[in-house]
Amino acid sequence: MNVTISSSTLPKTGALVLISVEGTKLLPTAQAVDEAMDGGLSKAIKAAEFKGKVGQVLDIAAPQGISVNRLFVVGLGAAKSLKPAGLETAAGRMVGRLNGARIKQGSIAGDAIEGSEIADGDVAAHLALGAQLASYRFDGYRTKQKPDQKPSLTKVGVMTRAQARAKKAWADLSAVGQGVYLARDLVNEPPNVLYPESFAKKCKALTSKGLKVEVLGEKQMEKLGMGSLLGVGQGSVRESQLVVMRWDGGTAKSKPVAFVGKGVTFDTGGISLKPGAGMEDMKGDMGGAAAVTGTMLALAARKAKVNAVGVIGLVENMPDAGAQRPGDIVTSMSGQTIEIQNTDAEGRLVLADALWYTQDRFKPRFMIDLATLTGAILVALGEEHAGLFSDNDKLADQILDAGKASGETLWRLPMGPAYDKLIKSKFADMRNIGGRFAGSITAAQFLGHYTNGVPWAHLDIAGTAWQSGSKPTSPSWGTGWGVRLLDRLVSDNFEK
Structure with a gap:
C-alpha cells in the first residue's frame, strides 16, 4: 500500500x-x-x-x-x-x-x-x-x-497544512517502518527457508543500504574461542554464523552504540526436547536478531547521525547424534566455563559469546541485547510488556522512556548478586539454568557475566516478538517488536 x-x-x-x-x-x-x-x-x-x-x-x-x-x-x-x-x-x-x-x-x-x-x-x-x-x-x-x-x-x-515538516518527519518514520517490515518478514519466514546461512545472506544484502556487513563462520568462531555459541549449533547440519552489521553515521572518534540479538532460527530444545505442541512457533526464536537487523536498516535508511553496531548470533538447535548434551561443559570466549544442564536454555549461550565479542572488539558506549529468552517472562508480563534488566540506571531509564514514546513498552525487573547462587555449578564457573524460581532473572544474571563492565541492558521479548492475536498496527504473527523502541532510543539520546 x-x-x-x-x-x-x-x-x-x-x-x-x-x-x-x-x-x-x-x-x-x-x-x-x-x-x-x-x-x-x-x-x-x-x-x-x-x-x-x-x-x-x-x-x-x-x-x-x-x-x-x-x-x-x-x-x-x-x-x-x-x-x-x-x-x-x-x-x-x-x-x-x-x-x-x-x-x-x-x-x-x-x-x-x-x-x-x-x-x-x-x-x-x-x-x-x-x-x-x-x-x-x-x-x-x-x-x-x-x-x-x-x-x-x-x-x-x-x-x-504543514506539509514541509510532515514530509521531513515522514521520511524518518517511513525508514523505521521499513525496519519493522524487515523484522516481521524475518520472524514470519519458515525455518526451512530462514536458517543461519540464509539469514546471514539477507543481512549481506543490506550493504546496498549503506551498512557494512561481516559474516563469521564456524572456523572463525572456533579460533575466537566461542565454545558457548558453537555448542548450541553442533547438532544441526546448518552452519552457525555470527553477523556483524555497522552503520557509521557519527563522527570518527565517537564510540558506537551496540545491539546484540539472539538468532536461534529454529529451536527444538535439543536433547532437552520441547513438547511437540506449539513447536512450530520456535521458528520465531530469532526475534531478537530480527529486531537488531531491522533497527540497523532503519538507522541506515534515515541516515542516523550515530555510529551503531548490530551483532547477531545465528544457530539452529537440533537433537542429532552430535548434539550438545546435558552435563557437557563448554568454554566461552571470555574464558568462563559453563555446565550445560538443559540444552533448551540455549539462547543465553549464544548471547554470552556475542556480548563478549561485541564489547571486546568495539568498546561500545553501551550494549543492549534482545532475545526471546524465557517462557517465564510471558508468565510474568504476558504479551503487553517486554522484560527489562540492566546494570545501569541511566540506560534503563532511557530505554523505558523510549518504550513509552514508541508504544513498545517494558517493565524493569530486579537483578543482583543474590541470584548468582542459583546459577552456581558444582563443576564449572556457572550453569546455564537456575532452577524453577526467577527464571527470567537468572537468565539475565547469567548474561551479566559477559558484559565486562560495559553499561548493558537485556530485553526479554519472548512475550512481544510474536502474538497470539493481532493489533491495529501489528496485523501479523511476527510483530517486529524492538525496532521502533531502539530507533527512538537512539534518536532521543545519541544523535545530539
Missing part, C-alpha cells in the same frame, strides 16, 4: 477519515466538511453520541455535500494525553476498517491538535506510520487467495 503526505484539500473519491479529540470543537478539516454538509456532520455526531473517546468510530455512508463515498470520524481521546503511538493505533485501526469496507483509496486528515504535545506536521507523519504498519502482509506463500480475501486498500494520503 502506498502512503503519502498530501495537501489539506478535501478528496473527491474514496473514503475520508477525520480525527477528533475528546471535549473540544471540530478540528479544521472536520469544520470544512461540516460546512460542506450544511451541518450534517455535527448532527450525525450528536445523534450518535460520539464523544471523541479513544477507539470510537463514527461511520457515515454516502455523506451529502461532499464527493467521497464514505466518511469516518475516529476518536483519539483527550488532547493532553495523546501520544504518537495513539495516532499510529488510530490510523492502523482505520486501515483495517477501510479494508473491511473494500475501499480502495483513503484520505486521513492530519490536523494540528491544540493542547497536544505533538507538533503540527508530526501528527500527519505518525498517522502515516500507523497506516504503513497496519498494511503489512506476509502472503508470499499463499497460492489460493481469492480477490476478496486480499486487502482492497491501495493508497492512503495523509492530509496536512
